[in-house]
Amino acid sequence: MRCAVLNLRKASRVMTRLYEDIMKPSGLLPTQFSLLVAVRARGPVGITRLAEALSMDRTTLTRNLRPLAREGLLTIERASGDRRARQVSLSDAGLARLEVALPLWREAQRRTAELLGEARLDRLLGDLRAVVERGGERIAE
Template sequence: MTPTPTDPADACNNLALRKAARYLSATYDKALAPVGLRATQFSILQKLSVHDEITITGLADMIAMDRTTLASNLKPLAREGLVTVEPSAADRRARIVTITPHGLARMKAALPLWKAVQARFEESFGAGEAARLRTSLVAVLDTGFEPWAE
C-alpha cells in the first residue's frame, strides 16, 4: 500500500505530469538546438511531414493543443519559411498548414538528434517502461475531459 502524501501537491497528477514534461521538453530542446528547433516545433514539423496539408484545427487535435496556442507556435515556423499557413480554398474560415521543402529538410536534419535523445531516454528509463509510459499518456487523452471545447 502506498502511503498518503502529507503535501497535497505530491498527489497532484497535473503537477507530476507537468514537472516531467518540463524536464523532458528541456532535454529535447537542448538536443535539437543545433538545428534551431524546439521540441514542439520538431513535433509539428514531423506531423506535417506525413500529411500533404492539414487544417490548424486538425493539427491541433492531432497533437492535443488548443488552436490559439498552435497558431502561436506556427508563426515562427512560417517566418522561417518552414511552413505555410493559408486560407482553405474549400472553406475560407479554415486555415491550411503545409510543410515547405525547407521545413522538411530542417525536420530531417533534426531527426538524428531526436533519435539520439530518444535512445538516451529509453536507455536510462528503460525501453519497456518508456513504451508503457507512452501508452499511459495516450490513455490520459481518453479520460473524457474536454479542455478546449467551446
C-alpha cells in the first residue's frame, strides 16, 4: 500500500533486524549503539536535549538509558547547577564497548550500501532527514 507510515515502519523492522544480526557480537542493539554514539558526540548532556536530538520522546529515552546504565556503559548524574537536571555521560566501559561495536556497525553500513547501492542509499538518507526535519516540528509545540 502507498502508505508512508506503513512503509517506514516495515523498512525500519527489516533494517533493524539486519543491523541486529551483524552487531550482535557487540552486545549492543542498534538503538543502544545509536544512543552511545549520540552521548559520546555531545559529552555530558541533559535528557531532554538528548531526546530532541534523537527525535525520541523524553520518557522513552529515560527507559532506553536504563539497560546501558545498568551495564555501566554510561552514567546519569545529578547536575551541579540545576538540581532537577541530570547529565548523561559515556563511561570508559561505554567507550570501550563502542570501539568493539564500530567495526560491526561499519560492516552493517557496507552491507546496506551493497543492498541498495550508494546512490540510492544517499538519496534515502536525505529523504529520511527531510521527514525528521519537516515532520518533527510538532515536538516543539
